[in-house]
Amino acid sequence: MTKKDVLLSIKDLDVQYKTEDGVVHAANGISLDLYEGETLGLVGETGAGKTTVALSVLKLIPDPPGKIVAGEITYKGRDIVNMPESEMRKIRGDEISMIFQDPMTALNPIIPVGEQIAEAVRFHSDVSRQEAQQKAMQTLELVGIPAERYDEYPHQFSGGMKQRVVIAIALCCNPHLLIADEPTTALDVTIQAQILEMMNELKSEMNTSLIMITHDLGIVAHMCDRVAVVYAGQVVEIGTTRQIFKNTAHPYTVGLFDSLPHLDDADDTELDERRLKPIPGLMPDPANLPHGCKFAPRCPYKTDVCENPVELKELEDGHMVRCILMDKQPGGEG
Amino acid sequence: MLLEVRNLKKYFSTPGGDLHAVDGVSFGIEEGHTLGVVGESGCGKSTLGRVILHLLDQTDGQIFFEGRDITHVNKRELKELQKKMQIIFQDPFSSLNPRMTVAQTIREPLLITKMYPKDQIDKEVLRMMDTVGLARRLANSYPHELDGGRRQRIGVARALVLNPKFIVCDEPVSALDVSIQAQIINLLLDLQKERGLTYIFITHDLSVVKYLSHDILVMYLGQMVEKSPARDIFRHPLHPYTKALLSAVPIPDVDAKLNRILLKGELTSPINPKPGCRFAQRCIYAKDKCSQVNPELEEILPGHTVACHYAGEINGL
Numbered sequence: 001m002t003k004k005d006v007l008l009s010i011k012d013l014d015v016q017y018k019t020e021d022g023v024v025h026a027a028n029g030i031s032l033d034l035y036e037g038e039t040l041g042l043v044g045e046t047g048a049g050k051t052t053v054a055l056s057v058l059k060l061i062p063d064p065p066g067k068i069v070a071g072e073i074t075y076k077g078r079d080i081v082n083m084p085e086s087e088m089r090k091i092r093g094d095e096i097s098m099i100f101q102d103p104m105t106a107l108n109p110i111i112p113v114g115e116q117i118a119e120a121v122r123f124h125s126d127v128s129r130q131e132a133q134q135k136a137m138q139t140l141e142l143v144g145i146p147a148e149r150y151d152e153y154p155h156q157f158s159g160g161m162k163q164r165v166v167i168a169i170a171l172c173c174n175p176h177l178l179i180a181d182e183p184t185t186a187l188d189v190t191i192q193a194q195i196l197e198m199m200n201e202l203k204s205e206m207n208t209s210l211i212m213i214t215h216d217l218g219i220v221a222h223m224c225d226r227v228a229v230v231y232a233g234q235v236v237e238i239g240t241t242r243q244i245f246k247n248t249a250h251p252y253t254v255g256l257f258d259s260l261p262h263l264d265d266a267d268d269t270e271l272d273e274r275r276l277k278p279i280p281g282l283m284p285d286p287a288n289l290p291h292g293c294k295f296a297p298r299c300p301y302k303t304d305v306c307e308n309p310v311e312l313k314e315l316e317d318g319h320m321v322r323c324i325l326m327d328k329q330p331g332g333e334g
Numbered sequence: 335m336l337l338e339v340r341n342l343k344k345y346f347s348t349p350g351g352d353l354h355a356v357d358g359v360s361f362g363i364e365e366g367h368t369l370g371v372v373g374e375s376g377c378g379k380s381t382l383g384r385v386i387l388h389l390l391d392q393t394d395g396q397i398f399f400e401g402r403d404i405t406h407v408n409k410r411e412l413k414e415l416q417k418k419m420q421i422i423f424q425d426p427f428s429s430l431n432p433r434m435t436v437a438q439t440i441r442e443p444l445l446i447t448k449m450y451p452k453d454q455i456d457k458e459v460l461r462m463m464d465t466v467g468l469a470r471r472l473a474n475s476y477p478h479e480l481d482g483g484r485r486q487r488i489g490v491a492r493a494l495v496l497n498p499k500f501i502v503c504d505e506p507v508s509a510l511d512v513s514i515q516a517q518i519i520n521l522l523l524d525l526q527k528e529r530g531l532t533y534i535f536i537t538h539d540l541s542v543v544k545y546l547s548h549d550i551l552v553m554y555l556g557q558m559v560e561k562s563p564a565r566d567i568f569r570h571p572l573h574p575y576t577k578a579l580l581s582a583v584p585i586p587d588v589d590a591k592l593n594r595i596l597l598k599g600e601l602t603s604p605i606n607p608k609p610g611c612r613f614a615q616r617c618i619y620a621k622d623k624c625s626q627v628n629p630e631l632e633e634i635l636p637g638h639t640v641a642c643h644y645a646g647e648i649n650g651l
Contacts, residue, residue, distance in 0.1 A: 218584025278516035
């Protein structure tokens, strides 16, 4: 991959939520760059902070209780964190848009789907109602929904079709940056295959950059140029998809791969002997994180040094790992 | 054969007509084996599990358990059956009573069936918690205090406490993160080995189902389209739908060759379905006959049955 211009840059992002049980550290110094035209996968378990990153970029962190307490987010050289809301509204949905996880709840049930797309068009460009409707119909066709269905309501669509509508809303203003938060988790695999294929096509047509939030490493393998693995509000490993899959370095990433039932395993072993290798333990309570390496309590390679905070270090070109044992530990399957 | 189902049907009446949720499904499971049931949402796989357990009444067909016809049972017989047949639900959040502690939830089936004398029940509950890997100190915790994995362990314990022979696992790991999912899958495998349990494992996750099933049954809109030993179906899927389904699974390998068969079109409605193959509208091999005559299940290879008029032709058999 040739290095292109940085479109979005996140540096040391800290996001906290104040709750009754204490301060929840949803992001603890997340740093990553997104290049023009690339697809970056954001991988991690529930509560790792993936969605927090997405919401921060769009400045949609519910405040209170949430707050970006430190860090920089730069989009095309412009500072997002301190941008006034009036300006942010021009960017949000126009330059940067988001596909939400659950198509069942992301749409307004009492407005026809076409209207919901046209609304976004009217908001961001100075067009007449008719022009907006035209544009909305075009976008519907683009995502594979006949324009005649413009006046239908969300309940008249299946799950896969609703997700297409959500994608149409996100795409109608030709965004530069698209953030997709588990866009196919709620869908069946054959429908998922259709949607992913469509997103890939649209992306190359429009030269959109994409942040793909997912927990499915299969989707990452097929969709992403680079991957950032997030754990307890930190990037623990980042690199090209090939680096992450072929030269897996962080014990957490290794654990993630090991927990998967591989389709091939079943051919080689008898059912009685098959066992998966889960990561022991649970993700730490985000209100009470360990001081040092956040993964240390579950890590098979833990030593005393892991009590101290660890920085991301470069393992190979563009492949960064947050682990103290990085140099000693053999790469590959771990 | 521990369980056998013959031509099982379940129709729901809706304002638009009869919804054919399960339409003529037949299979048998050997004791100690796992039958994986796969299919997409709305294909009737959960309904199938529930009809077998008498959680829903069947419309037509027969169910045999331990060689006995259990299609129609009275209340007393049902209670006896429930000691032997249990279910683990998908969502460990909504399938537990939020006002009952861990111990109360696991104790409930024992109180209902009166399987043990009162003074033994608590001991049995703790023993069960050990078996499924729930720390005893959690006995008085409520579900909301626990994470998804632990909650699903309660679901497993509740199903297991009556010492059943047969368990329907209805998407038991779908709501869990992969690292936790692996813990629960291992637990189910261990329990099967120790106790000789028989499972029906309902899921849409093909890599999970391949990992733990002896046989796999593929459903599409209420009908079974293919059934075979787990390995065969992944090596040589015969039905066009199974082929498309397997090809759509994103494999976590950067070098995996993608040969996706993209299905066009949407699902046909299972309400008053027309005669003919229900997959015909999305099938790339469909011919006129497919939308007129319903294909019967045929054993094309040993132990491998498929319902497709052209299965032989498509697969060069």
